[in-house]
Amino acid sequence: MAVVARSLALLADAGHMLTDASAIGASLFALRLARRPASGSHTFGFKRAEILSAQGNGITLLVVAVLVGIESVRRLIHPPVVRGGVLVVVAAIGVLVNLAATQVLAGADRRSLNIEGAFRHIVTDLYAFLGTAVAGVVILLTGFTRADPLASLLVVGLMVAAASGLLRETGRVLLEAAPKGFEPGPIVAGLTAQPGVASVHDVHVWLITSGFPAMSAHVLVDPQADCHDVRLKLERLLAADYGITHTTLQVEHAQPGLLSIRPYGEDGGAQPATSA
Numbered sequence: 001m002a003v004v005a006r007s008l009a010l011l012a013d014a015g016h017m018l019t020d021a022s023a024i025g026a027s028l029f030a031l032r033l034a035r036r037p038a039s040g041s042h043t044f045g046f047k048r049a050e051i052l053s054a055q056g057n058g059i060t061l062l063v064v065a066v067l068v069g070i071e072s073v074r075r076l077i078h079p080p081v082v083r084g085g086v087l088v089v090v091a092a093i094g095v096l097v098n099l100a101a102t103q104v105l106a107g108a109d110r111r112s113l114n115i116e117g118a119f120r121h122i123v124t125d126l127y128a129f130l131g132t133a134v135a136g137v138v139i140l141l142t143g144f145t146r147a148d149p150l151a152s153l154l155v156v157g158l159m160v161a162a163a164s165g166l167l168r169e170t171g172r173v174l175l176e177a178a179p180k181g182f183e184p185g186p187i188v189a190g191l192t193a194q195p196g197v198a199s200v201h202d203v204h205v206w207l208i209t210s211g212f213p214a215m216s217a218h219v220l221v222d223p224q225a226d227c228h229d230v231r232l233k234l235e236r237l238l239a240a241d242y243g244i245t246h247t248t249l250q251v252e253h254a255q256p257g258l259l260s261i262r263p264y265g266e267d268g269g270a271q272p273a274t275s276a
Helices: 008-034 049-077 084-106 113-142 147-174 184-192 227-242
Strands: 197-209 212-221 246-253 259-261 272-274
Touching (some): 113 147, 147 197, 184 197, 212 227
Antiparallel strands (some): 197 212
């Protein structure tokens, strides 16, 4: 129908819907992979398949946006004849289809970046069809055919916004940056405030996949403290206050006179410093 209407906006919407279908298919496949148990060398299983799928969605959106953006500029300079009536009818159908799809995905668990990626695809498509429908009405009423490539540029902007958000969030996971709400500083402050804890350093907080935070740290406790009891209490604190249930805490007794511990974050890290 995009060819019949000679509309780039509809063609952009069609390309976007094609990537939507691929994204949803990849998301479903990634969800199945993520449920597989850990085995062999895959000690965390395939949980990050969801993150890879979400990043693939973002990259696909960005590539399509670039291609449509180039053609939009070309058509702004040399606008073709566009059939506004066909544009309005097809765009209206697209709006209805995407409204239904948006309602279905809105009820899903969007804490998963994979599901969130598919949802952003659909919402972006909905706005794109709305913009295309408006362009069709403008062409019918005024004959201003440049409304079509202008609507295409709107689609491009929406795709770039959705893609950049997905790539930024999945990039943080793949680079193992501390996720939002799990900043190491406040967590370390909470741990060091516990009785018997002398220092917490070599701290790493990251996401295995959406909703699966993990943490490792080296904890020094007072010489008279019970290492095992302190570790259990810290693990319970991390689970209750921060939602971190996958932890690796190396707990040892501090040795007075041998170690001078820098506060977390000083000099760009949280490493123990040996004193002369």
